[in-house]
Amino acid sequence: MATLNYSRIRRTGRWVDVRRRKLGMWAYALNRITGIGLVVYLYLHLGVLSMLAHGQSSWDSFTALARSPFYLALDVILLAIILIHGLNGIRVALTGFDIGVRVQKRLFVILMLIAAAALVVAAAKIFAV
Amino acid sequence: MDNPFAKEPKATTAWLWQVFTGIGLVILLGMHFIANHFIARGGLRDFADVVAYLRNPIVLVLELLFLLFVTTHALLGVRAILLDLGFSGRAEKRLSRLLTGVGVLTVGYGVWLTWIIIH
Numbered sequence: 001m002a003t004l005n006y007s008r009i010r011r012t013g014r015w016v017d018v019r020r021r022k023l024g025m026w027a028y029a030l031n032r033i034t035g036i037g038l039v040v041y042l043y044l045h046l047g048v049l050s051m052l053a054h055g056q057s058s059w060d061s062f063t064a065l066a067r068s069p070f071y072l073a074l075d076v077i078l079l080a081i082i083l084i085h086g087l088n089g090i091r092v093a094l095t096g097f098d099i100g101v102r103v104q105k106r107l108f109v110i111l112m113l114i115a116a117a118a119l120v121v122a123a124a125k126i127f128a129v
Numbered sequence: 130m131d132n133p134f135a136k137e138p139k140a141t142t143a144w145l146w147q148v149f150t151g152i153g154l155v156i157l158l159g160m161h162f163i164a165n166h167f168i169a170r171g172g173l174r175d176f177a178d179v180v181a182y183l184r185n186p187i188v189l190v191l192e193l194l195f196l197l198f199v200t201t202h203a204l205l206g207v208r209a210i211l212l213d214l215g216f217s218g219r220a221e222k223r224l225s226r227l228l229t230g231v232g233v234l235t236v237g238y239g240v241w242l243t244w245i246i247i248h
Contacts, residue, residue, distance in 0.1 A: 039206065043235075066173055067173065079162075
């Protein structure tokens with residue numbers, strides 16, 4: 001029968017609580033939280049795409065709705081999550097291979113600044129369409 | 130600065146796959162996003178455009194590869210988070226089998242949906 005180690009759950013579940021933690025722990029928690037968000041979005045996205053199987057009217061009425069400012073704002077939030085997870089993920093992979101461990105704090109800050117800059121450009125483009 | 134990953138066990142095959150699919154996703158997701166939301170007129174393709182887009186064999190291969198990579202990466206991530214909860218060895222194997230099943234169903238659904246759209 002499957003068993004769970006509850007003391008370990010309490011110990012390992014602490015990654016969610018980043019209060020009074022160093023930047024490295026914030027980056028670690030951020031990677032996991034954005035990852036969970038993207039898994040949820042993946043299945044929502046696949047659900048939305050099922051409208052394509054119902055034919056032209058179903059899909060085209062959805063795309064009309066998806067061009068509204070509310071949905072465009074959701075697109076910007078999604079893009080922010082993708083950029084944070086993707087760029088932070090590159091740092092996680094590098095440090096996992098013992099590359100850039102000493103500069104990982106600086107690397108995280110630089111990558112998040114790149115994410116912010118890319119998001120501003122992409123958001124302007126999203127709302128311009 | 131301390132390496133928070135130093136206390137982690139040695140890289141596992143699952144972790145290496147997650148890195149590999151992650152690198153692939155940076156490219157494939159970038160292409161998917163640009164093609165579907167920045168190049169497409171109005172930021173989204175209408176039904177006829179989607180069908181024409183997916184009937185391009187290069188696009189079809191890249192989109193299916195994207196589905197495979199994103200599903201693998203996502204479910205390996207879910208597995209890593211759940212394994213932190215302290216499953217026993219036997220439960221860990223069951224979890225891996227369950228997530229493999231979810232992955233196969235997800236990719237299978239995506240392939241089926243693509244088939245329906247292009248036909």
